[in-house]
Amino acid sequence: MAMSMANTIDIASLSRQVKGEIETKFPEAHIDFCLTCGLCASGCPATGLEGLDPRKFLRLLALGQDEELRSTKWIYSCTNCMRCAYVCPMNIDVGRLVMLVRGMRSKEERPTNLQKSCDLQKASNSTGIPNSDFVWVVGDVLEEVREEEPEWADLQAPMDKQGAMFYLNQNAKEPTVEPEEMVPLWKILHKVGIDWTYSSEWWDGANYCLFPGDPEDWEYTVRKQAETVDALGCPTYINTE
Amino acid sequence: MYYATLEGLRRFDIPHKFEFVSIITLYAQWIREGRLKVDPAWNIEGLKFTVQDPCKLVRQGIGDPVAEDLRFVIKQVVGEENFIDVWPNKSNNYCCGGGGGALQSGFVDNRRTYGKFKFDQLTTTGADVVITPCHNCHGQVMDICDHFGGTFKTTHLWNWIVKAMV
Numbered sequence: 138m139a140m141s142m143a144n145t146i147d148i149a150s151l152s153r154q155v156k157g158e159i160e161t162k163f164p165e166a167h168i169d170f171c172l173t174c175g176l177c178a179s180g181c182p183a184t185g186l187e188g189l190d191p192r193k194f195l196r197l198l199a200l201g202q203d204e205e206l207r208s209t210k211w212i213y214s215c216t217n218c219m220r221c222a223y224v225c226p227m228n229i230d231v232g233r234l235v236m237l238v239r240g241m242r243s244k245e246e247r248p249t250n251l252q253k254s255c256d257l258q259k260a261s262n263s264t265g266i267p268n269s270d271f272v273w274v275v276g277d278v279l280e281e282v283r284e285e286e287p288e289w290a291d292l293q294a295p296m297d298k299q300g301a302m303f304y305l306n307q308n309a310k311e312p313t314v315e316p317e318e319m320v321p322l323w324k325i326l327h328k329v330g331i332d333w334t335y336s337s338e339w340w341d342g343a344n345y346c347l348f349p350g351d352p353e354d355w356e357y358t359v360r361k362q363a364e365t366v367d368a369l370g371c372p373t374y375i376n377t378e
Numbered sequence: 379m380y381y382a383t384l385e386g387l388r389r390f391d392i393p394h395k396f397e398f399v400s401i402i403t404l405y406a407q408w409i410r411e412g413r414l415k416v417d418p419a420w421n422i423e424g425l426k427f428t429v430q431d432p433c434k435l436v437r438q439g440i441g442d443p444v445a446e447d448l449r450f451v452i453k454q455v456v457g458e459e460n461f462i463d464v465w466p467n468k469s470n471n472y473c474c475g476g477g478g479g480a481l482q483s484g485f486v487d488n489r490r491t492y493g494k495f496k497f498d499q500l501t502t503t504g505a506d507v508v509i510t511p512c513h514n515c516h517g518q519v520m521d522i523c524d525h526f527g528g529t530f531k532t533t534h535l536w537n538w539i540v541k542a543m544v
Contacts, residue, residue, distance in 0.1 A: 182472055182473065182475060182492045182493075182495040182496075183488075183492055186488045186491060186492065187488070210485055210488070213479065213480065213483040213485055213488075214480065214485060214488040214489070214492060215478065216433070216473045216474075216475060216476070216477040216478035216479075216480050216492070217433075217477065217478035217479075218433040218437070218472075218473030218477055218478065219433065219437055219438050220433075220437065220470070220472070220473065223437055223469065223470065232478075248479075248482065248483035248484050248485075249484075250482045250483070250484060251479045251482040251483045251484075253482075254479075254482050304396065308513045310513055318534065318536075321534070321536035321537050321539065321540045322401070322536045324540050324543070325405070325414065325536060325539055325540065325543070328414060328415075328543055329408050329413045329414050330413070342379065342383070343379060343513070344379045344382030344383060344386075345479065345482065346382070347379070347381070347382040347386075348478055348479030348482070349479065352389075352390075355382065355386055356386060356389075356390040356392070358386075359382065359383055359386030359387060359390065359392055360386075360390070360392050362383060363387065363392050363393070363394040363396075366394070366396050367394055367395050367396065371396055372395070372396055372397065373396055373397050373399060374383075374396045374397070374398045374399070375399055375400075375401050375404065376379075376380045376383060376398065376399070376400050376401065377401050378379060378380050378400065378401070378402075378432060378434075378435060378511055378512045378513065
C-alpha cells in the first residue's frame with residue numbers, strides 16, 4: 138500500500154514515540170542530523186518501493202509518523218545494504234534504524250519465515266536439520282567422493298577436531314539441500330594442506346538472527362559460535378563467505 | 379554471513395581467542411604464497427566472468443581490500459582477460475536485493491523490483507558467469523536471472539578454483 142504523502146500532517150498531534158524509543162536504545166541515532174539532501178535515496182535500489190526511500194523513512198521518524206512506520210512493509214524491502222550510510226554526509230546509520238523499527242513489531246507481526254530462520258538458528262541451525270544429520274551428511278558425501286574419485290581418496294572433512302588450526306563454519310543450505318556444494322571447499326583446503334575442523338554444534342554460519350530485529354537473539358547465536366570455536370581451541374575461525 | 383559474526387563479536391563485546399577471517403582473504407593469500415596453485419589454462423573457450431560484491435563482506439565488512447582479493451582470485455582462476463567488472467563496484471556496488479532477510483521475508487515483487495538494478499548491471503557486462511561468494515546473493519541472483527530472462531550462470535567461487543587447481 139502506497140503512503141498518502143499528499144495529506145496534510147498535523148504535527149502537534151504526533152507523539153514521536155518510535156523516534157524516542159530509537160534514541161533510548163541507540164543514542165547515536167542522530168535522526169535530526171538529516172539534511173534531507175537525498176543522496177541516500179538516489180543510490181538506493183529500494184527507493185520507490187512501498188512509496189518510501191531512506192530519506193522519506195528518516196522524515197517519518199523525524200516528524201513522528203509512527204503509524205506509517207509501524208505498518209510499512211518497506212522495512213523488509215530495505216536489505217540493510219548500507220549503501221545509504223556509505224554516502225550520508227552526516228553519517229546516519231539508516232540500516233540500523235530500520236532494524237530498530239523491525240524490532241518494535243511483535244514476533245507475530247513479523248514475516249513468518251524471517252522470524253523462523255532465526256528461531257531455528259537459536260535452537261541449532263537456520264534450516265532446522267538435526268545436528269546428527271549434518272554430521273551424517275558430511276560423512277556420507279565424503280565417503281562418496283573418496284570412492285568415486287580415486288585422486289581424492291585421502292580427502293578429509295574433520296568434525297570436532299580439538300586444537301585444529303582452523304575452524305570452518307558451514308551455511309546450513311548446503312548440508313540441507315545441496316550437499317555436493319561442500320566438496321569444492323574441502324578439496325581446496327586439502328590442496329593447501331591446512332589443519333581444519335567443523336563442529337557438530339553451532340556450525341551454521343547463516344546468522345539470520347541479525348535480521349528480525351532482536352539484538353539479544355543475534356548476540357546469543359554469535360556467543361554460541363564463539364564459545365564453540367574457543368572450546369575447540371582453534372586460533373582462526375573461517376567464514377565460508 | 380561474515381558481518382553478523384564480525385559485528386556481533388564487536389558490538390556485544392563477546393570474549394574470544396580466535397581471529398575471524400573470510401575464506402576470500404585466505405584464497406588470495408594462499409595463491410600469493412604459492413600454497414594454492416591455480417592455472418586458467420582450462421578456460422580455452424574464453425568463458426567470461428563477472429562478480430557480485432556481497433554487501434556484508436565488502437561494504438560492511440572488510441571493505442575494498444577484500445573486493446580486490448576477490449577480483450585477484452577470479453582473475454588467477456579464469457584468466458585476467460576473461461574477467462569483466464561491474465559498475466558501480468566494490469564498496470559502492472549495489473546489493474543483490476536478497477540480503478537483510480529479504481529472501482526470507484516473502485515480499486517477492488518488491489524483492490524482484492529491487493533486484494532489477496542488479497540484473498541490468500550484471501547483464502550489461504555480457505558475462506557468461508556471475509560469481510556470487512555469498513549464499514543470499516547466490517539465491518537472489520539466480521532468481522532474478524530466471525525471472526527477467528537472463529542467460530548467465532550463477533555460481534559460487536569454489537567450483538572454479540577446483541577447476542583451475544594444478
